[in-house]
Amino acid sequence: MNTFYETTTRVRYAETDRMGVVYYANFLIWFEIGRVETFRQMGFSYKEMEEADDSYVVVAEASCRYRQPALYDDVILIRTRVTESRSRTLRFGYEIRRQETGELLATGETLHVICDSSNRPKTLPEKYRRFFPLTTAESAKASP
Amino acid sequence: MNTFYETTTRVRYAETDRMGVVYYANFLIWFEIGRVETFRQMGFSYKEMEEADDSYVVVAEASCRYRQPALYDDVILIRTRVTESRSRTLRFGYEIRRQETGELLATGETLHVICDSSNRPKTLPEKYRRFFPLTTAESAKASP
Amino acid sequence: MNTFYETTTRVRYAETDRMGVVYYANFLIWFEIGRVETFRQMGFSYKEMEEADDSYVVVAEASCRYRQPALYDDVILIRTRVTESRSRTLRFGYEIRRQETGELLATGETLHVICDSSNRPKTLPEKYRRFFPLTTAESAKASP
Amino acid sequence: MNTFYETTTRVRYAETDRMGVVYYANFLIWFEIGRVETFRQMGFSYKEMEEADDSYVVVAEASCRYRQPALYDDVILIRTRVTESRSRTLRFGYEIRRQETGELLATGETLHVICDSSNRPKTLPEKYRRFFPLTTAESAKASP
Numbered sequence: 001m002n003t004f005y006e007t008t009t010r011v012r013y014a015e016t017d018r019m020g021v022v023y024y025a026n027f028l029i030w031f032e033i034g035r036v037e038t039f040r041q042m043g044f045s046y047k048e049m050e051e052a053d054d055s056y057v058v059v060a061e062a063s064c065r066y067r068q069p070a071l072y073d074d075v076i077l078i079r080t081r082v083t084e085s086r087s088r089t090l091r092f093g094y095e096i097r098r099q100e101t102g103e104l105l106a107t108g109e110t111l112h113v114i115c116d117s118s119n120r121p122k123t124l125p126e127k128y129r130r131f132f133p134l135t136t137a138e139s140a141k142a143s144p
Numbered sequence: 145m146n147t148f149y150e151t152t153t154r155v156r157y158a159e160t161d162r163m164g165v166v167y168y169a170n171f172l173i174w175f176e177i178g179r180v181e182t183f184r185q186m187g188f189s190y191k192e193m194e195e196a197d198d199s200y201v202v203v204a205e206a207s208c209r210y211r212q213p214a215l216y217d218d219v220i221l222i223r224t225r226v227t228e229s230r231s232r233t234l235r236f237g238y239e240i241r242r243q244e245t246g247e248l249l250a251t252g253e254t255l256h257v258i259c260d261s262s263n264r265p266k267t268l269p270e271k272y273r274r275f276f277p278l279t280t281a282e283s284a285k286a287s288p
Numbered sequence: 289m290n291t292f293y294e295t296t297t298r299v300r301y302a303e304t305d306r307m308g309v310v311y312y313a314n315f316l317i318w319f320e321i322g323r324v325e326t327f328r329q330m331g332f333s334y335k336e337m338e339e340a341d342d343s344y345v346v347v348a349e350a351s352c353r354y355r356q357p358a359l360y361d362d363v364i365l366i367r368t369r370v371t372e373s374r375s376r377t378l379r380f381g382y383e384i385r386r387q388e389t390g391e392l393l394a395t396g397e398t399l400h401v402i403c404d405s406s407n408r409p410k411t412l413p414e415k416y417r418r419f420f421p422l423t424t425a426e427s428a429k430a431s432p
Numbered sequence: 433m434n435t436f437y438e439t440t441t442r443v444r445y446a447e448t449d450r451m452g453v454v455y456y457a458n459f460l461i462w463f464e465i466g467r468v469e470t471f472r473q474m475g476f477s478y479k480e481m482e483e484a485d486d487s488y489v490v491v492a493e494a495s496c497r498y499r500q501p502a503l504y505d506d507v508i509l510i511r512t513r514v515t516e517s518r519s520r521t522l523r524f525g526y527e528i529r530r531q532e533t534g535e536l537l538a539t540g541e542t543l544h545v546i547c548d549s550s551n552r553p554k555t556l557p558e559k560y561r562r563f564f565p566l567t568t569a570e571s572a573k574a575s576p
Contacts, residue, residue: 306453
């Protein structure tokens with residue numbers, strides 16, 4: 001539990017701004033890449049979850065703390081973990097690091113509600129539950 | 145015919161890149177704003193065209209010629225006109241100008257195919273035809 | 289103090305995603321629009337603050353709570369206020385509403401550090417201080 | 433000459449729009465990825481070219497022809513080649529394919545002017561010339 005799943009992406013010119021660093025909203029796009037690749041590494045495709053099981057992981061809250069700027073052409077290491085799993089919600093934690101140096105650039109968190117295509121909350125389908133064992137009071141305490 | 149429809153937008157920080165100018169792909173987003181506001185000024189809503197009439201103005205070709213950089217916080221004047229109108233296709237021409245000086249920053253063109261929600265080409269519904277009179281051989285010659 | 293400054297923007301096609309709603313990272317771009325227009329309404333240009341006074345309002349933290357989806361072509365009301373003002377930091381609070389109905393779509397907050405162009409923290413230049421009176425213990429308590 | 437350089441990227445949720453396909457401006461971002469990875473595979477870094485040699489590959493023209501929609505989570509194959517190389521300009525051609533099926537999704541072209549950081553055209557520095565042998569009348573004829 002609370003394992004980090006890792007993936008990388010390279011900073012695009014389009015992601016920089018005139019301050020010469022990555023524009024702050026793009027970190028949330030990287031969080032999304034982290035979630036999707038976490039799902040793939042766990043063993044399922046988010047696309048299929050939407051299309052075959054009418055289950056959307058809809059964002060309810062997002063936050064990011066920026067520590068160091070991400071720079072053009074940097075290889076970015078996106079580290080994602082599940083920090084809370086309830087019947088209808090999932091919470092993820094993120095670390096964004098510069099791959100070359102390991103330097104921590106940002107940390108973040110998102111909270112999601114499982115919804116159907118009409119945006120109505122629903123219980124996470126059983127077939128996905130094994131990837132997201134319910135967070136117990138104990139594990140919730142342990143996770144920072 | 146060939147009237148320019150005008151609208152403005154202000155350059156966002158997010159749209160700049162580390163060269164200190166607007167990133168080139170964003171001009172295509174401005175073209176889209178130009179098309180949608182052209183439709184609104186003509187008298188209909190593109191959103192309704194999609195939702196009520198299952199007609200999508202799907203892009204088939206886009207081009208842009210960049211002349212001067214667009215800068216952060218500039219008010220951008222987007223000038224759009226219909227340059228060709230056929231039973232299943234529409235062509236638009238664009239001028240992007242710095243509002244304050246009138247300076248021409250870019251020109252562009254897009255070609256679109258009318259499609260249904262399954263991406264199948266269809267004839268433009270009759271109710272929209274009056275906004276897009278068919279281009280005749282003569283008018284086609286006249287339009288640069 | 290704690291006045292809301294208001295501006296609007298219309299949802300672009302580019303801002304929607306395949307769920308049919310505005311992609312979550314774009315709310316942070318709207319926050320940025322809110323900040324910049326707040327500065328303009330207060331009486332100064334953020335662009336000049338960067339270029340003439342070497343003072344960048346660098347983001348340190350951002351958070352957003354999503355309540356209702358923003359939809360294509362909606363006119364979005366962005367309400368921004370300064371919630372904390374210290375010698376080197378500024379905090380902003382945001383409300384994102386659907387203009388037509390007044391419906392609250394999201395709330396958010398960002399914390400910023402004033403930096404020079406080398407990304408070194410600095411005190412907010414005196415000429416801008418009058419727009420950002422220092423938050424006292426009292427006003428901090430009053431601001432939610 | 434005219435070799436294709438290849439790289440891949442996976443379609444992000446952020447890149448889709450409410451039509452359920454990739455928004456058209458994003459193809460120009462993929463072209464940029466294609467250029468930068470072409471440079472890396474040739475043996476130099478575009479970032480260094482900007483920072484160490486004050487040479488920016490500034491876009492003057494871009495065009496794209498869209499054939500099939502790119503879909504969420506698709507692995508996209510970006511194929512890039514140099515189609516023209518002159519003392520101060522470079523032209524690139526692109527193919528965008530769905531990696532899994534090989535299907536051609538789009539073709540495109542960009543023309544660039546080598547500029548210094550003040551946006552003044554300049555001759556491509558000698559150290560980069562070997563990567564971009566001057567296009568002769570013959571090779572220009574051969575390249576479609």
